[in-house]
Amino acid sequence: MKILAIESSCDETAAAVVEDGRRVLSSVINSQVAEHRVYGGVVPEIASRRHCENIVPVVQGALDEAGVPLTGIDAVAVTAAPGLIGALLVGVNYAKGLALAAGKPLVPVHHIRGHIAANYLAHPELEPPFLCLVVSGGHTHIVEVRSYTDFRVVGRTRDDAAGEAFDKSARAMGFPYPGGVYIDEAAGRGDPGKYKLPKPRVEGAPYDFSFSGLKTAVINLLHNAGQKGEEVDADSLAASFQRTVCEVLTSHLEAAAKELGYRVVAAAGGVSANSGLRAALGEMCRKNGFTLYVPPLSLCGDNAAMIGAQGYYEFLANPPAALSLNAAPSMDI
Numbered sequence: 001m002k003i004l005a006i007e008s009s010c011d012e013t014a015a016a017v018v019e020d021g022r023r024v025l026s027s028v029i030n031s032q033v034a035e036h037r038v039y040g041g042v043v044p045e046i047a048s049r050r051h052c053e054n055i056v057p058v059v060q061g062a063l064d065e066a067g068v069p070l071t072g073i074d075a076v077a078v079t080a081a082p083g084l085i086g087a088l089l090v091g092v093n094y095a096k097g098l099a100l101a102a103g104k105p106l107v108p109v110h111h112i113r114g115h116i117a118a119n120y121l122a123h124p125e126l127e128p129p130f131l132c133l134v135v136s137g138g139h140t141h142i143v144e145v146r147s148y149t150d151f152r153v154v155g156r157t158r159d160d161a162a163g164e165a166f167d168k169s170a171r172a173m174g175f176p177y178p179g180g181v182y183i184d185e186a187a188g189r190g191d192p193g194k195y196k197l198p199k200p201r202v203e204g205a206p207y208d209f210s211f212s213g214l215k216t217a218v219i220n221l222l223h224n225a226g227q228k229g230e231e232v233d234a235d236s237l238a239a240s241f242q243r244t245v246c247e248v249l250t251s252h253l254e255a256a257a258k259e260l261g262y263r264v265v266a267a268a269g270g271v272s273a274n275s276g277l278r279a280a281l282g283e284m285c286r287k288n289g290f291t292l293y294v295p296p297l298s299l300c301g302d303n304a305a306m307i308g309a310q311g312y313y314e315f316l317a318n319p320p321a322a323l324s325l326n327a328a329p330s331m332d333i
Ligand code: KG4
Pocket: 010, 135, 136, 137, 138, 139, 162, 163, 164, 166, 167, 178, 179, 180, 181, 184, 269, 270, 271, 272, 273, 274, 275, 300, 301, 302
């Protein structure tokens, strides 16, 4: 079964053709990041307009790359929630038009479910149940993946998402947007033990996260050093920040896996590309004898192939969506 998948929840216009939820026949991503960088973050209005301009060539590109005509597609899957509403609406409406014109079923996909499903594309042996750490620009969750379409959130951030903490701290350190990858690079050159940063815990909720205090600590450290005319070792600050975030994420996932009895764990989302996090998760899993799955770097960030993977399992489990389908800026997984 071949699914044409569309993703437009943030600043990437993406389309892909995926076979049986596991095989990527094509994947096209048009990123607007260079344009949003000027503003230090994604400008929703600009994102919507660029999706509107890009969606036709991106979808056509995915069909061409796969060598499949629209008539050869079995269903159209689209990210319907969560995300920037104006951005989502472009993808959802275009998918509805295609489904109507081609007479194909329409399959709505939850963006976070899609991130998790990126792992199915890279790891043919991976099947639920497993425990997944989802870390992106907008989300930080520990999720029980009970089946392909049954999820339970075990822990979540109470304030900033992990990616948001990376990006806001990176901005304070003077890196361009989105700064996560720059912190990752700088951290490789620094001493992670040089700066002591707080590791906030949420009282009574051992699997929840709180990252806003950490970001504030970085901003304060830079501010105080500036006032005193002291040099900050930027590489070591990046390394200290990254190690702190990775320790928090890894230790909560470890505790949840032990408590809930999961021996298969996974990571997903843009921040799962972080080299420090991948190393820390690998070490934790080796120590506990857990099996770890992480997506390849190319599937960590937003893409449509992951939507096609999850779309397949949604198609098997649910009736197709009505053509009155709407997008939603937020939605439980
Ligand atoms: O999943 P994603 O592409 O978009 C959302 O759904 O949010 O995640 C984007 C986030 C950004 O915050 C970005 O800085 C972060 O992922 N990111 C990284 C790295 N690569 C991307 N954070 C830390 N280290 C990286 N190597």
